[in-house]
Amino acid sequence: MTAPTKSPHSSPARADAVADALGADLHSPVIDWFDDHARDLPWRRPEAGAWGVMVSEFMLQQTPVSRVLPVYEQWLARWPRPADLAAEAPGEAVRAWGRLGYPRRALRLHGAAVAITERHGGGVPSDHAHLLALPGIGEYTAAAVASFAYGQRHAVLDTNVRRVFARAVTGVQYPPNATTAAERKLARALLPDDEPTAARWAAASMELGALVCTARNETCVRCPIAAQCAWRLAGKPEHDGPPRRGQTYAGTDRQVRGKLLAVLRDAHAPVPQTALDRVWHEPVQRARALDGLVSDGLVEPLPDGLYRLPLS
DNA sequence: TACGCGTGGGG
DNA sequence: TCCCCAAGCGT
Known part of the structure; x- marks a missing residue:
């Protein structure tokens, strides 16, 4: 060599x-x-x-x-x-x-x-x-x-x-x-x-x-x-050269996830689905954001449509 | 490798 | 106002 x-x-x-x-x-x-x-x-x-x-x-x-x-x-x-x-x-x-x-x-x-x-x-x-x-x-x-x-x-x-x-x-x-x-x-x-x-x-x-x-x-x-x-x-x-990659614009799931999690952070008891529904009007995106939070382990779903921050 | 992932302050 | 940016990581 x-x-x-x-x-x-x-x-x-x-x-x-x-x-x-x-x-x-x-x-x-x-x-x-x-x-x-x-x-x-x-x-x-x-x-x-x-x-x-x-x-x-x-x-x-x-x-x-x-x-x-x-x-x-x-x-x-x-x-x-x-x-x-x-x-x-x-x-x-x-x-x-x-x-x-x-x-x-x-x-x-x-x-x-x-x-x-x-x-x-x-x-x-x-x-x-x-x-x-x-x-x-x-x-x-x-x-x-x-x-x-x-x-x-x-x-x-x-x-x-x-x-x-x-x-x-x-x-x-x-x-x-x-x-x-x-x-x-x-x-x-x-x-x-x-x-x-x-x-x-x-x-x-x-x-x-x-x-x-x-x-x-x-x-x-x-x-x-x-x-x-x-x-x-x-x-x-x-x-x-090509523009430097910025972060994708707001209005995305990220923003919805933030709003959902803010509700749960401020609550000290399980929160009903209806309370989460109020943070975003569009149901498909709202559901997708909540699913993402659950699969990330940031939110724990309970029976009867209740949600809370993860206990384990 | 490119993308998704929060939030708020400063130019 | 709007856009850019801020000691990255995991997939």
């Missing part, structure tokens, strides 16, 4: 050398910036522990920090350890989830707490593969918990980091719709060698994307790596 001979810049060895040099230019400014500008978030404090980090990561999947904060505090006060949550009915997790959205996350967090209690003696596992095996934990969250809670060296590739890399390194305004192998490879190549620095870099590059290198109205004047940013140096060309 000989090395590919396409161009000097596309050979793997050359790409790694470029990444090494690039990383050296990026790590210190970003980490130093983080030292000065990191938000004081409760799950970043030492007392949060791995469980606090894990709870925050579930809640932050597609939900802004400002909305997570109050729910996070209540959650940790009520269920300070995984076993505390595992001892509850899953419906209680769904109720406490409130209006964070995507309530299946609450069910999965409950399921993860049960699995941690059963399989890991009640302690959040530190092993990446064990984390990945828990319900609701995918590639990003496993890396995030291992890195933020346990200081391990992992590529933590969330939407913020992907955007920072797309701009600073690749020179485009936005990353692709779905995470690509090239992005993973780049993230690994840019990871500092030593463990504590890698963990710091992961948090710092995320924070840069969240506070400075935002999706809209990025503020390059506050960016510690503006001088090296490929996108800025190229004149910040606008995204071209």
Whole structure:
């Protein structure tokens, strides 16, 4: 096997050398910036522990920090350890989830707490593969918990980091719709060698994307790596090509599911079908949404046309 | 791989 | 107003 001979810049060895040099230019400014500008978030404090980090990561999947904060505090006060949550009915997790959205996350967090209690003696596992095996934990969250809670060296590739890399390194305004192998490879190549620095870099590059290198109205004047940013140096060309995939518009089952579940969250006794019928006028869509909630395990049907949040 | 899955705030 | 976006996951 000989090395590919396409161009000097596309050979793997050359790409790694470029990444090494690039990383050296990026790590210190970003980490130093983080030292000065990191938000004081409760799950970043030492007392949060791995469980606090894990709870925050579930809640932050597609939900802004400002909305997570109050729910996070209540959650940790009520269920300070995984076993505390595992001892509850899953419906209680769904109720406490409130209006964070995507309530299946609450069910999965409950399921993860049960699995941690059963399989890991009640302690959040530190092993990446064990984390990945828990319900609701995918590639990003496993890396995030291992890195933020346990200081391990992992590529933590969330939407913020992907955007920072797309701009600073690749020179485009936005990353692709779905995470690509090239992005993973780049993230690994840019990871500092030593463990504590890698963990710091992961948090710092995320924070840069969240506070400075935002999706809209990025503020390059506050960016510690503006001088090296490929996108800025190229004149910040606008995204071209096919439109970025947005979320499908409201009026869908999602909206109906939300209304149905809101009724059940606020009720502390089984709710009759007639009460649910009032949230949406169109019966076919209403029935389909309710069926979906039941099959997802978010709603438990009882005899006599009654419904409630799941007791088991 | 592309899609479905909540909710609310800001430009 | 409307549209876009917000620390993804599971299928």
